[in-house]
Amino acid sequence: MSFLSIRNLSVRLKKGQPLLRRVSLDVSAGEVRGLVGESGAGKSMIGKAVLGILPPSIEVTEGEILLDGVDLLRLPPALRRKRIGALAALIPQDPLTALNPSHRIGPQITDRLVDILGWTRANADARARELLSEVQIPDPDRVLRSYPHELSGGMRQRILIASAFAAEPKLIVADEPTTALDVTVQKQILKLIAGMQTRHGTALLFVTHDLGVVSKVCQKLSVLYAGMVVEDTSVADFFAAPRHAYSAALLAATPKYTDPAAGLQPVPEAVIAAVQAEVAAFDRRAAHG
Amino acid sequence: MPFLRILFVRLLTTAITLAGVAVIVFFVIRVVPGNPIAMMLPPGATEEDIARLSALYGLDKPMITQFGIWIAGVMQGDFGTSITTRQPVLNLVLGRLPATLELSIMALVMAMILGGAAALTGTRFRGGRTEGAIDVANGMALSVPDFLWGLVLILLFGVLMPVFHISGRVTPSLDLPFTTNFYLFESLIRLRFDLWADLVAHMFMPALALAIPLAAIIGQLLKQSLKETMNLDYVTLARTKGYGETRVILREALRNAALPTLTLVGVQFTFLIGGTVIIERLFSYEGLGNMAIDAVINRDLPLIQGIVILFAVIFTGVNLIVDLLYTVLNPRLRHG
Ligand SMILES: Nc1ncnc2c1ncn2[C@@H]1O[C@H](COP(=O)(O)OP(=O)(O)OP(=O)(O)O)[C@@H](O)[C@H]1O
Ligand SMILES: [Mg+2]
Numbered sequence: 001m002s003f004l005s006i007r008n009l010s011v012r013l014k015k016g017q018p019l020l021r022r023v024s025l026d027v028s029a030g031e032v033r034g035l036v037g038e039s040g041a042g043k044s045m046i047g048k049a050v051l052g053i054l055p056p057s058i059e060v061t062e063g064e065i066l067l068d069g070v071d072l073l074r075l076p077p078a079l080r081r082k083r084i085g086a087l088a089a090l091i092p093q094d095p096l097t098a099l100n101p102s103h104r105i106g107p108q109i110t111d112r113l114v115d116i117l118g119w120t121r122a123n124a125d126a127r128a129r130e131l132l133s134e135v136q137i138p139d140p141d142r143v144l145r146s147y148p149h150e151l152s153g154g155m156r157q158r159i160l161i162a163s164a165f166a167a168e169p170k171l172i173v174a175d176e177p178t179t180a181l182d183v184t185v186q187k188q189i190l191k192l193i194a195g196m197q198t199r200h201g202t203a204l205l206f207v208t209h210d211l212g213v214v215s216k217v218c219q220k221l222s223v224l225y226a227g228m229v230v231e232d233t234s235v236a237d238f239f240a241a242p243r244h245a246y247s248a249a250l251l252a253a254t255p256k257y258t259d260p261a262a263g264l265q266p267v268p269e270a271v272i273a274a275v276q277a278e279v280a281a282f283d284r285r286a287a288h289g
Numbered sequence: 290m291p292f293l294r295i296l297f298v299r300l301l302t303t304a305i306t307l308a309g310v311a312v313i314v315f316f317v318i319r320v321v322p323g324n325p326i327a328m329m330l331p332p333g334a335t336e337e338d339i340a341r342l343s344a345l346y347g348l349d350k351p352m353i354t355q356f357g358i359w360i361a362g363v364m365q366g367d368f369g370t371s372i373t374t375r376q377p378v379l380n381l382v383l384g385r386l387p388a389t390l391e392l393s394i395m396a397l398v399m400a401m402i403l404g405g406a407a408a409l410t411g412t413r414f415r416g417g418r419t420e421g422a423i424d425v426a427n428g429m430a431l432s433v434p435d436f437l438w439g440l441v442l443i444l445l446f447g448v449l450m451p452v453f454h455i456s457g458r459v460t461p462s463l464d465l466p467f468t469t470n471f472y473l474f475e476s477l478i479r480l481r482f483d484l485w486a487d488l489v490a491h492m493f494m495p496a497l498a499l500a501i502p503l504a505a506i507i508g509q510l511l512k513q514s515l516k517e518t519m520n521l522d523y524v525t526l527a528r529t530k531g532y533g534e535t536r537v538i539l540r541e542a543l544r545n546a547a548l549p550t551l552t553l554v555g556v557q558f559t560f561l562i563g564g565t566v567i568i569e570r571l572f573s574y575e576g577l578g579n580m581a582i583d584a585v586i587n588r589d590l591p592l593i594q595g596i597v598i599l600f601a602v603i604f605t606g607v608n609l610i611v612d613l614l615y616t617v618l619n620p621r622l623r624h625g
Contacts, residue, residue, distance in 0.1 A: 027624050042328075051528075051529045052529070053529055078533065081528070081531045081532070081533060085529065085530045085531020086531065089527045092522055092525075093522075094522060097522040098523050098526050099523055100523040100527075100541055100545070101523075101621065102618075102619070111527075111530065112530040112531060115531075115532070116530060116531040147621070160526075185312050
């Protein structure tokens with residue numbers, strides 16, 4: 001039984017254009033699933049739907065999001081929030097904007113523990129210190145008392161990772177957690193997330209552009225195009241032989257895996273046309289009920 | 290230390306501003322027609338009488354000399370003598386200042402409570418009817434000036450439902466044990482809640498009249514700022530932690546959203562203090578503003594000068610406090 005199971009999730013702009021088209025995917029306990037696709041494919045939208053943070057301009061039209069067996073979309077809002085807060089967490093994309101500038105670091109790590117899960121402050125503080133050492137932040141006591149602007153981007157991303165793991169969630173959504181960072185820091189952060197994930201046995205939904213990252217940290221992979229899952233496969237199978245033409249083109253477009261000397265290849269127009277035809281066919285079927 | 294640097298720069302500019310105000314007020318009120326001496330004397334006084342009295346008050350000397358004498362006095366804390374009451378200007382002005390300060394601060398507190406509540410409610414129920422209703426109310430509050438609100442309030446709570454006093458600062462028959470003129474403050478310190486209630490019943494309407502337009506400005510700005518803040522990443526992250534909408538607004542967004550509003554509230558508060566002049570007159574409230582109007586009517590030149598200087602000191606002081614508060618509330622500036 002998967003810890004997270006998304007079934008036929010469709011999402012659209014209110015009374016407008018569809019953004020997710022019957023998306024289904026599963027993440028088992030302790031498993032890492034990559035979510036790839038070009039910009040605007042709907043990767044972040046899936047993460048937001050799981051975490052209950054879809055913008056108010058967007059509505060879910062069908063489907064289920066089962067978190068540990070319970071459909072989040074059927075829960076009343078207050079219960080849904082509590083369940084998500086207790087079982088899941090987000091590692092955001094941009095560490096520079098994801099910490100509240102007017103709160104110190106300490107409370108930003110421990111807030112959920114104290115306010116939502118009812119820990120004592122002393123326990124929560126001890127936990128925060130322990131987590132900061134785990135993400136290899138020197139002098140945790142000083143950092144806990146700091147404000148975000150006093151720390152570097154890499155440091156802040158480590159803090160956000162620590163904060164995501166604070167309540168021992170069973171599922172973490174990481175939305176391109178390294179793209180906003182320096183190239184030199186990216187590798188360390190990626191290693192850190194992968195290490196933490198393994199140690200804590202957390203299921204991870206990993207949104208990325210980078211197939212290199214997928215090959216390193218993921219076991220499963222969903223390829224998304226225009227809000228449609230075009231391929232759902234194991235990472236090993238994907239790199240051996242992608243089944244969908246669009247996936248194959250995406251793989252070929254990433255030069256590291258074919259010819260390191262070549263530049264980034266665009267996905268061929270014929271492939272785009274084919275997958276767009278699939279999307280159009282899907283929308284026609286949907287329109288006819 | 291940006292805090293000290295800001296303080297120093299502000300003190301310097303404050304000094305320059307005050308010097309400018311002193312020059313302008315001194316010469317302007319002497320260019321405007323109207324002779325204070327002539328107004329003091331009964332009709333039919335001779336030119337000779339006027340000249341003699343003028344000499345007594347030093348008004349016969351060239352304007353520059355008069356200015357020199359006045360400024361020299363001011364430097365030593367002597368603002369001259371009021372022509373109509375023959376009392377030292379400084380005593381008169383400082384005696385009235387507490388009444389106006391209490392009124393202004395009461396109005397500011399009311400404006401912050403009303404405006405803050407409007408902004409928070411509008412943000413909590415944004416996109417719905419409630420927000421629309423709040424926007425309409427804000428627009429109405431803004432399109433009517435404070436003194437008209439004063440008249441409306443007098444009609445409502447002074448005439449139709451007489452629950453508040455419409456004139457004065459305190460019921461005259463009451464025995465006041467106060468040693469300072471900060472009646473409202475002192476009544477609390479002395480635990481005289483009976484007097485406190487009487488003072489509030491007098492102050493309520495003028496303060497509310499002053500507060501309504503400012504409340505609308507605070508409501509609009511803060512709501513705008515809150516709504517923008519609510520879309521920021523750290524607010525979204527807080528939502529995933531399990532916090533409800535109200536908690537998220539108060540805990541994550543309010544403080545950051547309040548910062549940009551604060552500076553503007555400072556500027557608007559000085560307008561509010563300016564508004565006390567007419568409002569105090571309307572409600573016969575014995576403050577500085579009411580005294581200013583009497584002083585102008587009587588052409589009491591030294592008193593006008595004293596009042597204007599004091600208002601200028603208050604204005605610059607308010608701006609200074611706002612700037613310092615801004616650095617205190619914004620951790621980025623404090624440590625920068
Ligand atoms: N708040 C919003 N209101 C309306 N449309 C939105 C909103 N957020 C995203 N979209 C649209 O939804 C679609 C999917 O967006 P999403 O952010 O999930 O893409 P993504 O795959 O994460 O892309 P990227 O790689 O650039 O992050 C896009 O077409 C985008 O324009
Ligand atoms: Mg995205």
